[in-house]
Amino acid sequence: MPSNWEQLIHTYAQSTIPAPDLKLITLAQWALESNFGTSKLATEHLNFAGLKFRARINRDQHYAEPVDYLAHDGWDTYCKFASHQDLIGGYWAFINNGAMYDGWDAYAEDPAGYIGHLQRGGYAEDPNYLSKIRSVLPRIRQQVDDLGHAALLQAGALQPRAKFRLAVLIGHNSHAKGAHSDHLMVSEWPYNQRVYRHMAELAPEFEIEPKQFFRHPGKPYEDEIKEAYALVDTWGPDAILELHFNSGGGRGTETLYWGGSAKGEVLARAVQRALLTELGLSNRGIKDRRTGRGSSSLGASAHPTILTEPFFGDSANDCAKMVSVGEDTLARAYLIGARDAMEEF
Ligand SMILES: [Zn+2]
Known part of the structure; x- marks a missing residue:
C-alpha cells in the first residue's frame, strides 16, 4: 500500500498542470511544507501545500473546504481537500486566481524564479525558502524515479542546462x-x-x-x-x-x-x-x-x-x-x- 505521499506523486505525475516544468519544484515545495506528507494538514486534510483557505480557490471549480487548524503560527483557516486531484487542482487555482501571484506564468520554465515570485507575493516568509526547497529535491528525484515516473525528471528547466x-x-x-x-x-x-x-x-x-x-x-x-x-x-x-x-x-x-x-x-x-x-x-x-x-x-x-x-x-x-x-x-x-x-x- 503506497503511502499518502507516494499516492500524491503518482497522481501528480499523471496530472496535466499549467506548467509541466514546475512539477518537480512544486512537488519539492509540498514535501517541504508537509514534511513528505507526514504533517497533520497532509494526513488529515490532504493539504500538502500548507494552503490557507481563500474563497478564490473555488472560483472556477470546487476544490476545497475551509477547516480550522492550529499551525505553528497559531489558529487559522486552512484548506481541506477530498482527494489528491483536488489538492493539485486547488493549488494551481490558488496560484492562478491570486492577484498577488499575477505574472507567475512568466516563470513557467524557471523553477527558481517561480519560487522567488511566490515568495514576493507572500507565499512564504522564510528568506531561505528556495534553498530549503532545493535541499529536498535530490530526495524527491529519487522517490519519483523509484516510483517509475522518470519522465517527470526530464522536465527541461530542472535539468542542469547544457552550457x-x-x-x-x-x-x-x-x-x-x-x-x-x-x-x-x-x-x-x-x-x-x-x-x-x-x-x-x-x-x-x-x-x-x-x-x-x-x-x-x-x-x-x-x-x-x-x-x-x-x-x-x-x-x-x-x-x-x-x-x-x-x-x-x-x-x-x-x-x-x-x-x-x-x-x-x-x-x-x-x-x-x-x-x-x-x-x-x-x-x-x-x-x-x-x-x-x-x-x-x-x-x-x-x-x-x-x-x-x-x-x-x-x-x-x-x-x-x-x-x-x-x-x-x-x-x-x-x-x-x-x-x-x-x-x-
Ligand atoms: Zn584584425
Whole structure:
C-alpha cells in the first residue's frame, strides 16, 4: 500500500498542470511544507501545500473546504481537500486566481524564479525558502524515479542546462599577426589570446563553454579561413566570435556580421551593446558585410558569426581606456553579449 505521499506523486505525475516544468519544484515545495506528507494538514486534510483557505480557490471549480487548524503560527483557516486531484487542482487555482501571484506564468520554465515570485507575493516568509526547497529535491528525484515516473525528471528547466558553446577564433595567425598597437605594445594575434585566457577563466559564471581556435598560415587566405571555420563547425558551436582590434585612424567600437544572418545580427547587436557598456568607447555601430574586409570569415560558417573590433589600436584615447579597464573587462563584455544573444536564439 503506497503511502499518502507516494499516492500524491503518482497522481501528480499523471496530472496535466499549467506548467509541466514546475512539477518537480512544486512537488519539492509540498514535501517541504508537509514534511513528505507526514504533517497533520497532509494526513488529515490532504493539504500538502500548507494552503490557507481563500474563497478564490473555488472560483472556477470546487476544490476545497475551509477547516480550522492550529499551525505553528497559531489558529487559522486552512484548506481541506477530498482527494489528491483536488489538492493539485486547488493549488494551481490558488496560484492562478491570486492577484498577488499575477505574472507567475512568466516563470513557467524557471523553477527558481517561480519560487522567488511566490515568495514576493507572500507565499512564504522564510528568506531561505528556495534553498530549503532545493535541499529536498535530490530526495524527491529519487522517490519519483523509484516510483517509475522518470519522465517527470526530464522536465527541461530542472535539468542542469547544457552550457552554451562559444567558439573563439583568434584573428590573423602566427606569421601575420594583424595590426600592431604601439600604445598597447602588442599585435592583434597575441593580444586576443590574452583576452581569450580571461574569457576561459570567466566563462563558467556565464554557463558558457568556450573553445579557442586558430587560423594556420601557409595557405592562400581563403583556404586558411575555410579550414579554420570547418574545424570550428565540427565542434558545433552556438555562436562564433572572431577577435580583432581595429586600426587606421578612427576610434570607437564596431562589430561586423554577415548581412542577412538574423542570428548573426542578434549576436552582433548584443556584443556591441555589452562592449559599449563595459568599455565606454564611442559607438561605430554594427555593420553587415557580404563583401570586403572580414566577409569571408563571416560567411564561412552556418553558425552565427561576428567579427569584433572593440577599439582602435592606433587611437591613444581608445588604448588608454583599454589599459584602464583591463583585458578581463573586454573578455567579460564578450561573454555578456554572447550569452545574451545565445539565450535569444
Ligand atoms: Zn584584425
